[in-house]
Amino acid sequence: MTVTTFATTQEDLQLFVSEVWSNHVAQLDELVPAPPHAWTAAAGVPCWSGAVSVTGEWQGMIAVDLAGPSAEALARGMLALDEAEDVDPVEVSDVVGEFANIVGGNVKSLMPGPSSLSLPLVAHTVLEPPSDLQPQLTLDLAWRDAPVRVRVLAVPSSSTTP
Amino acid sequence: MHALIIDDSRAMRSILRRIVTGLGWDTSEAGDGQEALTLLEEGLVPDLCLIDWNMPVMDGYEFVVRVRSESRWRGVTLMMVTTESEHDNIVRALAAGAHEYVVKPFTPDAIVDKLGLLGLTVTEVPA
Numbered sequence: 130m131t132v133t134t135f136a137t138t139q140e141d142l143q144l145f146v147s148e149v150w151s152n153h154v155a156q157l158d159e160l161v162p163a164p165p166h167a168w169t170a171a172a173g174v175p176c177w178s179g180a181v182s183v184t185g186e187w188q189g190m191i192a193v194d195l196a197g198p199s200a201e202a203l204a205r206g207m208l209a210l211d212e213a214e215d216v217d218p219v220e221v222s223d224v225v226g227e228f229a230n231i232v233g234g235n236v237k238s239l240m241p242g243p244s245s246l247s248l249p250l251v252a253h254t255v256l257e258p259p260s261d262l263q264p265q266l267t268l269d270l271a272w273r274d275a276p277v278r279v280r281v282l283a284v285p286s287s288s289t290t291p
Numbered sequence: 292m293h294a295l296i297i298d299d300s301r302a303m304r305s306i307l308r309r310i311v312t313g314l315g316w317d318t319s320e321a322g323d324g325q326e327a328l329t330l331l332e333e334g335l336v337p338d339l340c341l342i343d344w345n346m347p348v349m350d351g352y353e354f355v356v357r358v359r360s361e362s363r364w365r366g367v368t369l370m371m372v373t374t375e376s377e378h379d380n381i382v383r384a385l386a387a388g389a390h391e392y393v394v395k396p397f398t399p400d401a402i403v404d405k406l407g408l409l410g411l412t413v414t415e416v417p418a
Contacts, residue, residue, distance in 0.1 A: 246375070
């Protein structure tokens with residue numbers, strides 16, 4: 130039995146997220162490490178989550194969670210809207226899904242063996258992962274105090290081959 | 292010059308549209324491979340297709356295979372723009388007839404550079 134090693138590091142994840150942010154939200158403030166209790170402070174603020182699943186030799190899920198202001202900032206950046214312009218929730222949902230898709234695709238690229246990426250699932254709340262997935266990595270960032278979290282979760286026993 | 296942008300994300304289509312219209316190109320858009328194929332069947336003749344891989348209904352790889360199976364579309368340049376970055380899949384897409392491959396996230400310069408490599412006329416429109 131061969132056990133597949135989880136290959137993505139915190140630095141990899143930081144790089145993927147930073148590249149998306151700097152490419153598309155460059156005119157706004159950068160992402161910074163989240164202050165302590167960022168999500169507690171954001172309690173009551175509407176949140177968005179996007180997630181993609183990876184199936185193959187490594188099986189897992191990559192989820193991005195964004196507090197409303199950070200999700201809207203990303204949407205404005207990707208859609209080239211002014212900072213004062215309202216963003217349609219449909220547009221925010223699309224952007225959060227694409228953010229999960231890009232980060233998830235890059236995480237998948239570091240995993241050994243062929244695998245496939247699902248289409249993104251988006252919710253206007255923080256998605257709870259299936260119970261068989263265990264956290265592997267969590268990256269906590271913030272944009273103007275609005276938290277942005279990236280979670281990598283995996284099926285512990287699925288990364289084996291006979 | 293005309294580019295057909297094929298991606299299920301409206302935001303990503305918007306980003307690519309801004310890049311190529313900035314070069315003076317016209318654009319059309321489709322949300323999946325089947326929608327794009329329908330546009331071609333209806334007579335659209337783009338110089339370039341920018342193609343996502345993971346899309347509902349018909350994915351980008353299948354779109355490339357379908358386009359390359361028809362001689363009437365052999366003049367269309369196909370560029371994958373996708374998060375799908377496994378080496379085997381890149382090779383598969385190029386073998387199926389894609390001319391170039393860009394992995395998301397990308398910078399506008401990365402797209403412009405690839406267009407230059409493909410020999411497509413790149414004339415930036417003054418702001």
